[in-house]
Amino acid sequence: MTASPPPTPPTPALTDPPMQVDKKALVAVLLGVALGALDTSIANTALPAIAHDLNATAAQSIWIVNAYQLAVVAGLFPLAAMGDLFGARRIFLWGIALFTVASLACALAPSLLALSVARGFQGLGAAGVMSVNIALVRMIFPAARLGRGVGLNAFVVGTSFALGPTVASLVLSVADWPWLFALSVPFGLVAFAFAWSTLPRTERQAHKVDPLTALLSAVCFGLLVFGISSGAQLANWVQTVAPLAVAVVAGAWLLKRQAGHPAPMLPVDLFRLPLFKLSVLTAFGAFATQGVAFVSLPFYFERVLNRDPIETGFLMTAWPAAVALLAPFAGRLSDRYAPGLLCGIGLCVLSAGMVSLFLLDQHAVTQDIVWRMALCGIGFGFFQSPNLRAIMSSAPANRSGGASGVIAMGRLLGQTSGATLVAFCFGLMGAQGANTALLIGSVAAALAAISSFSRLKYQAIRHAVTSEKETLKS
Numbered sequence: 415m416t417a418s419p420p421p422t423p424p425t426p427a428l429t430d431p432p433m434q435v436d437k438k439a440l441v442a443v444l445l446g447v448a449l450g451a452l453d454t455s456i457a458n459t460a461l462p463a464i465a466h467d468l469n470a471t472a473a474q475s476i477w478i479v480n481a482y483q484l485a486v487v488a489g490l491f492p493l494a495a496m497g498d499l500f501g502a503r504r505i506f507l508w509g510i511a512l513f514t515v516a517s518l519a520c521a522l523a524p525s526l527l528a529l530s531v532a533r534g535f536q537g538l539g540a541a542g543v544m545s546v547n548i549a550l551v552r553m554i555f556p557a558a559r560l561g562r563g564v565g566l567n568a569f570v571v572g573t574s575f576a577l578g579p580t581v582a583s584l585v586l587s588v589a590d591w592p593w594l595f596a597l598s599v600p601f602g603l604v605a606f607a608f609a610w611s612t613l614p615r616t617e618r619q620a621h622k623v624d625p626l627t628a629l630l631s632a633v634c635f636g637l638l639v640f641g642i643s644s645g646a647q648l649a650n651w652v653q654t655v656a657p658l659a660v661a662v663v664a665g666a667w668l669l670k671r672q673a674g675h676p677a678p679m680l681p682v683d684l685f686r687l688p689l690f691k692l693s694v695l696t697a698f699g700a701f702a703t704q705g706v707a708f709v710s711l712p713f714y715f716e717r718v719l720n721r722d723p724i725e726t727g728f729l730m731t732a733w734p735a736a737v738a739l740l741a742p743f744a745g746r747l748s749d750r751y752a753p754g755l756l757c758g759i760g761l762c763v764l765s766a767g768m769v770s771l772f773l774l775d776q777h778a779v780t781q782d783i784v785w786r787m788a789l790c791g792i793g794f795g796f797f798q799s800p801n802l803r804a805i806m807s808s809a810p811a812n813r814s815g816g817a818s819g820v821i822a823m824g825r826l827l828g829q830t831s832g833a834t835l836v837a838f839c840f841g842l843m844g845a846q847g848a849n850t851a852l853l854i855g856s857v858a859a860a861l862a863a864i865s866s867f868s869r870l871k872y873q874a875i876r877h878a879v880t881s882e883k884e885t886l887k888s
Contacts, residue, residue: 579708700862741799835854
C-alpha cells in the first residue's frame with residue numbers, strides 16, 4: 415500500500431512574514447518616509463533666504479511650502495488605491511524615484527515658479543511613499559510585532575517633520591539654500607537601491623480601482639488646498655472661488671459614486687465612529703498649530719527679533735528635542751490612561767506655549783525663546799503618540815488601511831491650513847503678521863484640546879461596554 419505524499423505546506427500570507435525583520439527593507443521604508451516628512455518642513459527655515467534670492471515677497475514664498483503640500487494631498491488617496499492594484503512595492507519605487515529627481519530639480523531651480531513646480535513633483539513623489547508605507551510595514555513586520563513597526567513609522571514621520579528647521583540651520587551654516595534639496599538626492603538613491611532589492615513583491619489584487627473615483631479625489635483635495643491658499647494670499651476671486659466651487663462639486667460627486675462601497679477610497683464610513691471622528695479633528699487642530707509655528711517662526715525670529723538664519727534654526731531645535739524626549743513617555747502613558755485626557759493636557763500646554771511666544775518682545779534673550787519653544791514641544795509630544803493610538807484603536811481592524819490614510823491626510827491638511835493662515839497674515843500685515851499667526855495657532859491648539867477632552871465621554875461608554883462583554887463571557 416503506497417503511502418500518500420505529505421501535504422504541501424500553505425503559502426505564508428503577506429500579513430504573516432518571518433519573525434526576522436528585514437532590516438534593509440525597513441531602512442528603505444523609513445528613509446523614504448523620513449525624506450518625505452523632512453521636506454515638508456525643511457524649506458520653512460530657509461523661506462526668508464529663498465524669498466530674498468529669488469526676489470519674491472514673503473506671501474509669494476509660501477507657495478514653496480504649499481506646492482509640496484498640495485501635491486501630497488491630491489495624490490495620497492489615489493496612490494494608496496493604486497498601491498492595492500499594482501502592489502505597494504511598485505508605488506514606493508515610483509514615488510522615491512520621482513522624489514529624488516524632483517529634489518535635484520529644486521536645487522537647480524532659477525526662479526520661484528520653477529522651484530514651486532519642482533516642489534509639486536517632489537510632493538507627488540512623497541505622496542507615493544506615504545500612501546503605501548504602512549502597507550509595507552505590515553509586510554515587513556510579523557503580526558506579533560506590528561504595533562512596534564507602526565509606532566516606529568509614526569515616530570519617524572513626526573520627528574523628521576520637527577527636525578526640519580534644525581537640519582536646515584545646519585546646512586545653511588555651511589552652504590546656500592539649494593543644498594537643502596540637493597542633499598536629498600543621495601539619500602533618495604540609497605532608499606531606492608535598498609527598496610529595489612528587499613521590499614516584498616505582491617500580486618495584483620482582484621478588485622479594481624475606479625479611475626474616475628481616483629481623479630475626483632485628486633481634484634477635490636488638490637483644488638480645495640489651492641483655493642484656500644489663493645484666498646489667503648488675497649488673490650482675485652476667480653483664483654479663489656472657482657477652485658473651491660469645483661472642489662465642492664468633485665467632492666459631492668465622489669461621495670455619491672462611493673455610496674454603499676464596503677471600503678471607499680475616501681473612508682467616510684469611519685467618520686460615523688465618534689471616537690475616530692473626534693480623534694481626527696483633534697489631530698487636524700494640533701497639526702494646524704504646528705504648521706503655523708514652523709512657517710511663521712523663522713520670519714518672526716529673523717524679522718521681528720532680528721536673529722540671523724543660522725541662529726533661527728538652532729532656536730527652533732528646542733521644539734523637536736522636547737518632542738523626542740516626551741514621545742516614548744507619552745506612548746507608555748497612553749496604555750494606562752485615556753488618550754483624550756493625555757492629548758487634551760498636551761494641547762493646553764501647546765496653546766500656552768504659543769501664547770508665550772506671541773508675548774516675546776524685541777529684547778528677548780535666547781533663554782526666554784528656548785524655554786518657550788521647549789514648552790510647545792512638550793505639549794505637542796504629549797499629544798502625538800496617544801492620539802495616533804486612539805485613531806488606530808477606534809477603527810475596525812479590517813479598515814486599518816483607510817485609517818492610516820486618514821491619519822496622513824489629517825496631518826497634511828492641518829499643516830497646509832496652518833501655512834495658509836500664515837500666508838493670510840503676511841498678505842495683510844507683511845512679515846509682522848508672523849506675530850498674529852502665533853496667536854491664531856494658540857487658538858487652534860485650544861480648540862483641539864476641547865475636541866480631545868470631549869472624547870472622554872465616548873471612551874467611558876466604550877470601556878463600560880467592553881467590561882460588560884468580558885463579564886458576560888466569564
